[in-house]
Amino acid sequence: MTNPVVLPVDQPMRGERKERRGGSDFSELSRRITEAGLLRRRPLYYSVRFGLVAFALAGCVGAFVALGDSWGQLFVAVALAVVFGQLGLAAHDLAHQQVFSRRRLSEMGGLLVADLLLGMSYGWWMNKHTRHHANPNHEGKDPDVAPDILVWSRRQARNARGLPRFVGKHQAALFFPLLTLEGLNLSFNSFRSLRNPSTKRPVLEGTLLLAHFLVYLGGLFAVLSPAKALVFLAVHQGLFGIYLGSVFAPNHKGMPMIEEGTRLDFLRRQVLTSRNVRGGVLVDIFMGGLNYQIEHHLFPSMPTPALAKAQIITERYCAELGVPYHQAGLIESHRAALRHLRSVGEPLRAAEG
Numbered sequence: 001m002t003n004p005v006v007l008p009v010d011q012p013m014r015g016e017r018k019e020r021r022g023g024s025d026f027s028e029l030s031r032r033i034t035e036a037g038l039l040r041r042r043p044l045y046y047s048v049r050f051g052l053v054a055f056a057l058a059g060c061v062g063a064f065v066a067l068g069d070s071w072g073q074l075f076v077a078v079a080l081a082v083v084f085g086q087l088g089l090a091a092h093d094l095a096h097q098q099v100f101s102r103r104r105l106s107e108m109g110g111l112l113v114a115d116l117l118l119g120m121s122y123g124w125w126m127n128k129h130t131r132h133h134a135n136p137n138h139e140g141k142d143p144d145v146a147p148d149i150l151v152w153s154r155r156q157a158r159n160a161r162g163l164p165r166f167v168g169k170h171q172a173a174l175f176f177p178l179l180t181l182e183g184l185n186l187s188f189n190s191f192r193s194l195r196n197p198s199t200k201r202p203v204l205e206g207t208l209l210l211a212h213f214l215v216y217l218g219g220l221f222a223v224l225s226p227a228k229a230l231v232f233l234a235v236h237q238g239l240f241g242i243y244l245g246s247v248f249a250p251n252h253k254g255m256p257m258i259e260e261g262t263r264l265d266f267l268r269r270q271v272l273t274s275r276n277v278r279g280g281v282l283v284d285i286f287m288g289g290l291n292y293q294i295e296h297h298l299f300p301s302m303p304t305p306a307l308a309k310a311q312i313i314t315e316r317y318c319a320e321l322g323v324p325y326h327q328a329g330l331i332e333s334h335r336a337a338l339r340h341l342r343s344v345g346e347p348l349r350a351a352e353g
């Protein structure tokens with residue numbers, strides 16, 4: 001049984017150095033990245049990429065209208081799940097200001113893509129994702145490893161009660177089935193966040209979310225019989241959730257968890273808790289550049305097409321510092337995430353047996 005890795009409390013990691021001549025370790029890497037021109041905006045790339053996604057979305061809508069009340073619509077549901085996944089990646093890049101240098105344009109684009117097209121609150125997700133970037137895999141600070149239905153550490157497992165305690169025993173086997181609910185979970189939390197005082201634009205976001213579901217659900221039940229509409233909804237939302245989970249899970253799950261009191265500088269906090277996913281052009285497209293998770297966490301506003309070159313520079317620099325730099329294939333990265341889930345659920349299985 002492989003135990004989950006936890007970074008030791010109050011101890012620097014191997015190779016850690018607080019300062020270099022002329023600044024921190026990260027500032028030296030940042031200088032090299034900047035000199036390579038990798039932080040420049042890429043308007044042509046995003047124009048083509050977003051144009052292709054818009055064309056695919058329009059194609060799905062056209063096919064849906066043309067097919068009418070037919071079981072052939074399930075093929076449209078599958079295609080639309082992929083398009084929604086790409087829209088989610090587009091919203092992610094907009095949130096990180098990879099597309100536009102001006103924050104207002106990024107927010108407008110994010111609201112349109114996330115709220116209107118996906119049915120997910122841009123403001124809620126932005127707040128959650130920003131906290132994740134600041135403290136990845138840090139218990140108590142990273143919302144992506146907060147205990148909910150799943151548990152992410154043995155400490156969380158020991159404290160689990162009710163449904164999380166039952167699910168935690170078998171969470172590795174249940175992980176992908178649970179992902180089928182992720183799209184609906186994002187929408188549910190989006191509507192719930194509108195009551196949160198921290199939500200900046202509750203009326204605007206609520207209006208956009210309502211418009212999304214009126215068109216989405218209204219279109220389904222206007223064109224399809226109730227049975228076909230429900231099956232379409234299940235296939236589309238289920239595959240959309242699996243797509244999102246397959247993009248985000250391999251990046252941090254199974255990497256070291258940070259306990260309170262662990263001393264890590266910015267570079268090590270981001271590199272040691274992240275995993276890159278190898279696989280070439282197809283993986284680049286499927287994951288929207290998030291397969292270069294280490295570089296994305298170090299330089300969140302870096303445009304997607306620059307990440308591959310940044311990866312070479314970053315890996316070499318980490319080797320100079322003696323900082324572990326983790327990469328794996330897509331299948332192996334998922335295996336590592338599932339091994340972690342199974343391992344942290346061990347206290348629950350032991351208590352049952």
